[in-house]
Amino acid sequence: MALIVQKYGGTSVSDIEKMQNVAKRIIKAREEGNSIVVVLSAMEGETDRLAQLAYSASDHPAEREYDVLISTGEQVTISLLAIILNKMGCKAKSFLSHQVKILTDRDHTRARILSVDTERINSELKKGNIVVLAGFQGVDQNDNITTLGRGGSDTSAVAVAAALNADYCEIFTDVDGVYTTDPNIYDRARKLAKITYEEMLELASSGAKVLQQRSVEIAKRYGVPVYVRSSFNNELGTLVTKEDREMEKEVVSGVTYDRNQAKITIVNVPDKPGIAARLFTPISDQNIVVDMIIQNASVEGFTDLTFTVSKKDMKEVQAILKKVAKEIGANRIEYDENISKVSMVGVGMKSHAGVASRMFAALASEGINILMISTSEIKISCVVESKYTELAVRVLHDVFHLDSEDK
Amino acid sequence: MALIVQKYGGTSVSDIEKMQNVAKRIIKAREEGNSIVVVLSAMEGETDRLAQLAYSASDHPAEREYDVLISTGEQVTISLLAIILNKMGCKAKSFLSHQVKILTDRDHTRARILSVDTERINSELKKGNIVVLAGFQGVDQNDNITTLGRGGSDTSAVAVAAALNADYCEIFTDVDGVYTTDPNIYDRARKLAKITYEEMLELASSGAKVLQQRSVEIAKRYGVPVYVRSSFNNELGTLVTKEDREMEKEVVSGVTYDRNQAKITIVNVPDKPGIAARLFTPISDQNIVVDMIIQNASVEGFTDLTFTVSKKDMKEVQAILKKVAKEIGANRIEYDENISKVSMVGVGMKSHAGVASRMFAALASEGINILMISTSEIKISCVVESKYTELAVRVLHDVFHLDSEDK
Numbered sequence: 044m045a046l047i048v049q050k051y052g053g054t055s056v057s058d059i060e061k062m063q064n065v066a067k068r069i070i071k072a073r074e075e076g077n078s079i080v081v082v083l084s085a086m087e088g089e090t091d092r093l094a095q096l097a098y099s100a101s102d103h104p105a106e107r108e109y110d111v112l113i114s115t116g117e118q119v120t121i122s123l124l125a126i127i128l129n130k131m132g133c134k135a136k137s138f139l140s141h142q143v144k145i146l147t148d149r150d151h152t153r154a155r156i157l158s159v160d161t162e163r164i165n166s167e168l169k170k171g172n173i174v175v176l177a178g179f180q181g182v183d184q185n186d187n188i189t190t191l192g193r194g195g196s197d198t199s200a201v202a203v204a205a206a207l208n209a210d211y212c213e214i215f216t217d218v219d220g221v222y223t224t225d226p227n228i229y230d231r232a233r234k235l236a237k238i239t240y241e242e243m244l245e246l247a248s249s250g251a252k253v254l255q256q257r258s259v260e261i262a263k264r265y266g267v268p269v270y271v272r273s274s275f276n277n278e279l280g281t282l283v284t285k286e287d288r289e290m291e292k293e294v295v296s297g298v299t300y301d302r303n304q305a306k307i308t309i310v311n312v313p314d315k316p317g318i319a320a321r322l323f324t325p326i327s328d329q330n331i332v333v334d335m336i337i338q339n340a341s342v343e344g345f346t347d348l349t350f351t352v353s354k355k356d357m358k359e360v361q362a363i364l365k366k367v368a369k370e371i372g373a374n375r376i377e378y379d380e381n382i383s384k385v386s387m388v389g390v391g392m393k394s395h396a397g398v399a400s401r402m403f404a405a406l407a408s409e410g411i412n413i414l415m416i417s418t419s420e421i422k423i424s425c426v427v428e429s430k431y432t433e434l435a436v437r438v439l440h441d442v443f444h445l446d447s448e449d450k
Numbered sequence: 451m452a453l454i455v456q457k458y459g460g461t462s463v464s465d466i467e468k469m470q471n472v473a474k475r476i477i478k479a480r481e482e483g484n485s486i487v488v489v490l491s492a493m494e495g496e497t498d499r500l501a502q503l504a505y506s507a508s509d510h511p512a513e514r515e516y517d518v519l520i521s522t523g524e525q526v527t528i529s530l531l532a533i534i535l536n537k538m539g540c541k542a543k544s545f546l547s548h549q550v551k552i553l554t555d556r557d558h559t560r561a562r563i564l565s566v567d568t569e570r571i572n573s574e575l576k577k578g579n580i581v582v583l584a585g586f587q588g589v590d591q592n593d594n595i596t597t598l599g600r601g602g603s604d605t606s607a608v609a610v611a612a613a614l615n616a617d618y619c620e621i622f623t624d625v626d627g628v629y630t631t632d633p634n635i636y637d638r639a640r641k642l643a644k645i646t647y648e649e650m651l652e653l654a655s656s657g658a659k660v661l662q663q664r665s666v667e668i669a670k671r672y673g674v675p676v677y678v679r680s681s682f683n684n685e686l687g688t689l690v691t692k693e694d695r696e697m698e699k700e701v702v703s704g705v706t707y708d709r710n711q712a713k714i715t716i717v718n719v720p721d722k723p724g725i726a727a728r729l730f731t732p733i734s735d736q737n738i739v740v741d742m743i744i745q746n747a748s749v750e751g752f753t754d755l756t757f758t759v760s761k762k763d764m765k766e767v768q769a770i771l772k773k774v775a776k777e778i779g780a781n782r783i784e785y786d787e788n789i790s791k792v793s794m795v796g797v798g799m800k801s802h803a804g805v806a807s808r809m810f811a812a813l814a815s816e817g818i819n820i821l822m823i824s825t826s827e828i829k830i831s832c833v834v835e836s837k838y839t840e841l842a843v844r845v846l847h848d849v850f851h852l853d854s855e856d857k
Binding site: 059062093096097099100101102103104105107108109111112114115118119121122123125126127129130136137139141142186187188 | 466469500503504506507508509510511512514515516518519521522525526528529530532533534536537543544546548549593594595
């Protein structure tokens with residue numbers, strides 16, 4: 044008998060009929076002899092509706108109150124699912140964060156889970172109840188309601204699984220697993236049976252949005268096996284887990300892309316100590332995340348500095364650079380929003396040489412110019428003109444034979 | 451500086467614009483130097499929408515879960531109002547029952563408030579915050595969410611006012627006070643400046659639905675002055691309070707009516723001890739409330755027994771009587787749904803003779819036949835054919851000069 048945490052996303056609980064299907068799936072797992080804890084998101088679109096209501100009341104809604112408002116979305120789904128489960132003859136109880144104590148810090152709208160008290164959950168499981176928990180939310184130590192940010196229900200589920208020492212955590216969503224690349228871009232994309240936490244993190248940060256990044260970090264820290272599955276079929280999905288020997292054989296697990304980046308080049312900066320700090324400190328002070336940073340070798344005491352930020356942050360960065368440029372004696376600043384980042388991810392890269400050169404050669408063979416390169420232990424990213432995004436993804440997928448399990 | 455509890459009903463918070471008006475009213479009371487605690491209902495129609503959702507999930511939704519679901523309605527309004535108040539520069543915080551501890555019994559969907567912890571409310575008031583509380587709900591001692599039944603926000607507000615020892619409680623609603631009779635039936639109805647708790651209770655039980663009955667009971671027990679006011683104008687409304695000398699002068703405060711009753715007559719029952727018990731026990735066992743009961747004097751060992759119940763309970767009562775009739779040797783049973791109860795209410799009746807006879811004469815003068823009579827210390831009720839309802843109300847209103855303050 045296993046202890047399983049199942050998380051269902053907003054598309055899986057968007058109406059009563061879909062919830063009935065979810066209930067059947069839960070009852071099946073229960074009848075197979077397992078103890079089940081369920082974590083739910085709000086109905087698809089509901090969090091947006093509530094957020095709109097808040098913004099129609101104020102341009103800058105008080106964050107404590109905003110959390111009280113949008114946390115009602117999950118309260119609706121957990122109570123409805125518990126009603127349905129009970130109607131189907133399966134004992135179930137819903138719980139909010141203050142009732143089981145899912146404790147977070149006080150950082151409203153982007154809180155982090157500090158601890159999950161397992162006492163009430165375990166006692167309800169012992170009584171034979173299905174425990175249905177509201178995802179996406181917690182309470183601070185004064186019982187104020189907090190929320191975890193978009194996708195936070197994944198994090199709730201994994202944190203609960205870690206605290207309960209559950210056998211595994213199933214994340215039911217509207218895709219049936221993690222693919223070698225975006226199936227919308229390339230129909231030869233293949234579903235992966237397994238992927239490591241590290242690869243999943245790199246995929247997430249490169250734009251694949253199957254799991255909230257923090258949920259993967261927690262899963263990795265506590266060694267929680269996570270299955271990403273579809274709630275609309277019975278496929279096994281993808282297991283996100285720690286690295287094993289078999290997985291090391293795979294050089295590359297996936298190709299991913301991110302169209303949301305913009306590139307900024309500061310041309311001919313004097314190459315003196317402290318320049319980078321003077322440039323990036325005011326940017327990070329505004330909570331703007333800089334992704335790639337590249338500095339060319341210095342020529343006659345001058346260098347070019349290139350970095351990328353999210354497109355949405357471009358205006359603010361431009362305003363900051365206007366001030367800083369003169370200070371640091373920069374000659375010219377170039378802005379380019381017309382780019383994409385294409386990345387290859389795989390734990391095997393650590394022990395396999397030549398992945399980078401094969402990647403560069405493949406892009407060159409299609410006449411795709413590489414604007415920036417950045418590498419980590421298990422990832423190589425190239426910035427290319429955005430019009431080449433799909434082509435780059437397809438050619439890399441082909442070159443590394445990602446459509447086949449024996450490569 | 452006074453401590454005031456203000457309660458706003460669903461029609462007063464049905465959209466952002468209306469909530470902005472509510473916020474202005476709160477800020478005005480605050481600027482006059484008062485400490486304000488606000489109790490809110492859900493947006494008009496929202497509780498019905500949530501209830502429908504529950505009933506689309508199950509014919510008999512689990513009551514614990516039903517309460518979790520419908521309590522979200524007030525969570526939405528309190529957070530939105532707090533957002534609006536903060537935007538207007540007025541510090542405000544919303545609180546749910548588990549946060550301030552509004553403790554109830556475990557009777558889901560019809561819970562009764564046991565206690566209100568004032569510690570957190572007082573500490574937030576001291577910090578200069580407006581405290582915005584969710585009406586209609588509480589928590590039991592295990593922190594399960596409970597609700598108080600329809601109209602429960604009135605009860606929340608009065609219970610909070612009693613616990614805080616507030617100077618008074620204002621109930622803002624879509625009518626601007628308590629009237630001598632229903633203004634929709636008679637345009638000469640006059641708004642009362644004052645009414646006693648006892649009269650308010652009799653009016654409520656006779657069909658006037660301005661305040662939830664339990665809220666009046668609590669106000670009476672703790673001596674909380676309650677103002678019934680409109681949130682759409684600045685009229686003073688009606689003060690519900692304890693009896694004083696001035697009020698004793700008023701013989702009759704109002705005329706009220708109830709079209710929801712049905713009359714049942716059991717003809718020619720043998721007049722033996724225990725008959726009434728055998729008749730009414732199975733009815734009360736089904737939680738059916740019997741309002742008026744009249745037994746005529748016995749003639750030759752036989753009597754007629756007449757009583758009224760809510761129209762909605764008629765079918766069930768008929769089923770019960772079918773079984774009981776033979777047992778008690780009843781000859782015939784007559785059912786009549788075509789009736790109304792018209793009542794006169796007034797604390798002055800206690801010390802004024804002749805009210806009943808004036809009432810009967812007035813009805814007779816219009817040819818209205820009286821089918822049943824029942825009296826209490828401060829109320830006289832007559833059952834009449836329902837087609838006479840409006841006429842009876844108007845003639846009684848005229849005879850007792852209720853349109854004028856000097857009668």
